Amino acid sequence: MGIIEILGVAGSLSLLAGWRLYLTIFATGIAMHFGWLPLPDHLQSLQILANPWILGVAAVGTIAEFLADKVAWVDSIWDGIHSIIRPLGGALLALALVDSSDPAWQVVAFLLGGGGALLSHSAKATTRAVVNVSPEPYSNAVVSTGEDVATTGLLALAIAYPPVAIVIAILMLVAAVVVIIALRRLLRNIKAGLKKALGDARAEPGALPPA
Known part of the structure; x- marks a missing residue:
C-alpha cells in the first residue's frame, strides 16, 4: 500500500472505531489472519490483531456491544463508558x-486517529441519546442495526479496496460533522420550545406565580 492507501485505511478504521471499536478490531484481525489485508513490511506489527487471544477478546466485545446497543438507555450508558476507550482505540x-x-x-496519526474516533463517537452517542427519548420502542434497534450493517460494509470496502478507504474516511468525517451540527440545532430548538411553553404556561390566567 502507498501512503494514500495507508492514510485512508487508518482514517477509516479510526472513524469506524468510534462506532464499533470491537467489531473494527475483530474484522481487521480476521482480514489479516486470512491475508485479505496485505501489509507492507513496516506494518507487520499490526499482525498482533490476528492473534487468537486478541480475536477472542474482540469477538466477546463485539457480541456485548451488539446486545447493549439494542436496548434504549443501556446503549447510552455503554457509549458513556466508551467515551475514552473508543478514541484511544482509534x-x-x-x-x-x-x-x-x-x-x-506517529504523533500526527495518533492525534488524528483519536480525534476522528472521538468525532464519530460523539455523533453516534448524541444521535442515540436523541433516539432514546422517542416513545416509539423499535427506533433504537433499527438505528443500531443500521450502524451494524454500515460498519460491516464500510470495513469490508476499506479492507478489500484500500484506495477507496480515503473516500470512505472523508465521507464519514463530513457526515459526522453534519450530524453533530444538526443535532445541536435540534437540541437548541427543543430547549427554546420548552422554555417558551413554560413561559406561556406561567403567563396564563390563574397560573401559579413563578417561585
Whole structure:
C-alpha cells in the first residue's frame, strides 16, 4: 500500500472505531489472519490483531456491544463508558498503521486517529441519546442495526479496496460533522420550545406565580 492507501485505511478504521471499536478490531484481525489485508513490511506489527487471544477478546466485545446497543438507555450508558476507550482505540489503530521510524508521523496519526474516533463517537452517542427519548420502542434497534450493517460494509470496502478507504474516511468525517451540527440545532430548538411553553404556561390566567 502507498501512503494514500495507508492514510485512508487508518482514517477509516479510526472513524469506524468510534462506532464499533470491537467489531473494527475483530474484522481487521480476521482480514489479516486470512491475508485479505496485505501489509507492507513496516506494518507487520499490526499482525498482533490476528492473534487468537486478541480475536477472542474482540469477538466477546463485539457480541456485548451488539446486545447493549439494542436496548434504549443501556446503549447510552455503554457509549458513556466508551467515551475514552473508543478514541484511544482509534488512535492506537491509526498509530499502528504508520511507519514507526518516523516519530512525527506517529504523533500526527495518533492525534488524528483519536480525534476522528472521538468525532464519530460523539455523533453516534448524541444521535442515540436523541433516539432514546422517542416513545416509539423499535427506533433504537433499527438505528443500531443500521450502524451494524454500515460498519460491516464500510470495513469490508476499506479492507478489500484500500484506495477507496480515503473516500470512505472523508465521507464519514463530513457526515459526522453534519450530524453533530444538526443535532445541536435540534437540541437548541427543543430547549427554546420548552422554555417558551413554560413561559406561556406561567403567563396564563390563574397560573401559579413563578417561585
